[in-house]
């Protein structure tokens with residue numbers, strides 16, 4: 001619905017309400033100067049009642065304000081309407097002579113704009129996000145009043161796991177309720193719900209289901225490490241895989257050839273997207289699903305874990321009007337999180353930002369996000385060509401893998417666009433070598449590239465169970481660390497696989513000794529001298545030496561800072577920076 005129509009509609013609505021209410025009020029006012037009976041108007045209960053209703057109205061108004069902003073509805077208009085309702089109701093209370101009548105009008109005037117708002121916003125959002133629907137009321141009653149008003153139309157109430165799947169909405173099409181209804185009757189449905197709920201609660205990013213002869217092993221990737229979860233029987237496991245295949249609209253009879261698809265689920269109060277891939281193996285069909293929580297907050301450059309000097313440097317690179325900025329590292333090194341943080345530095349209202357991603361991991365307001373789909377011929381290269389015609393200022397390309405994409409990216413960077421992208425390479429200088437290996441002319445790279453950020457994620461030690469120890473001075477000397485200054489390092493508690501481990505499993509981290517992750521970085525800034533070196537004779541060893549000379553610190557050196565501060569262990573740093 002267009003904003004104009006909405007405004008017109010709501011104006012009409014407000015006029016009607018005012019007219020209806022004003023008529024009798026005017027008639028009463030005409031009856032006499034002050035048409036009320038005698039004495040005792042001040043009733044404490046009435047006052048409390050009115051105040052309570054007013055408080056509820058204030059709370060609702062602030063929700064409307066926030067919600068309208070989130071859904072990009074015209075906030076000014078809705079705030080105005082809410083306020084008008086509030087003001088009118090006050091006037092009505094003052095004018096009307098009969099308490100119950102004025103009370104009714106008071107409540108009506110306060111509630112009408114909010115109810116109208118709810119009806120408008122409910123049309124705009126997906127079913128699970130609608131409010132004041134029977135399902136929503138039931139879930140509120142369950143949560144706050146501990147009351148159960150029968151089974152909800154979905155079966156989350158029956159199973160007690162707040163997970164509800166829906167099929168993938170392919171572009172422009174609503175979810176297919178038949179598909180969802182079909183899987184809800186299947187044997188493994190409850191197991192699938194519980195598994196997804198468990199994975200989301202443990203902050204897993206991937207779920208792996210792998211068949212063996214007798215059972216289906218389940219593993220979650222948590223903080224980058226695969227962690228075993230409770231396995232299923234083979235029959236249940238196969239049923240669970242079938243459920244996900246149906247939801248993703250895959251061919252369920254095909255159990256050998258690799259397939260991929262996507263689906264979504266409502267987990268508690270937010271929507272999570274899943275990328276699902278299946279393939280055959282010797283002992284049966286396996287499945288891997290990637291969990292994309294699109295409601296996650298984008299973190300800022302400061303929160304990535306960089307030292308201050310580096311994020312100032314990085315900010316000045318990414319806010320330039322043109323250039324090519326590359327984040328590199330292996331899979332799962334947090335490259336896209338960093339790219340989003342960089343995008344977040346750019347004024348999205350004044351600049352036209354377009355992203356091409358595979359898949360879209362976070363949703364950004366005021367940014368055009370395009371998802372590649374190689375099956376439909378939408379590759380990074382084709383999409384990049386077409387968006388260059390849409391006059392972008394900033395372009396984010398999910399990944400550069402081929403010569404064509406790399407060349408267009410360089411050209412775009414030279415013709416007045418800021419281009420962000422990622423590259424699969426171990427360190428920053430190697431990423432430069434990778435671009436040359438892809439076949440891009442060194443002179444093109446030299447004039448386009450503004451900086452390369454190499455990164456890894458290290459797990460942070462669990463603050464509840466980390467163990468202090470004295471590091472070997474010999475090792476410190478080898479690593480060029482000040483032996484006198486460093487008194488202690490920290491490490492996770494010893495993992496004892498024996499019987500006694502049961503008594504003392506740290507509740508905070510589940511016994512792994514680590515919790516959450518942070519980034520370690522190396523920033524390769526392209527100075528004029530390095531630009532010349534790339535153009536003339538790209539010798540990686542010489543370029544690396546020059547980069548270090550101009551202040552680049554290697555990943556490992558950057559990570560040592562986190563070890564010295566006791567945030568991570570030296571073993572963990574060595575694991576990720578080998």
Ligand SMILES: [Zn+2]
Pocket residue numbers: 462463464465466506507508509510511512513514
């Ligand atoms: Zn712990």
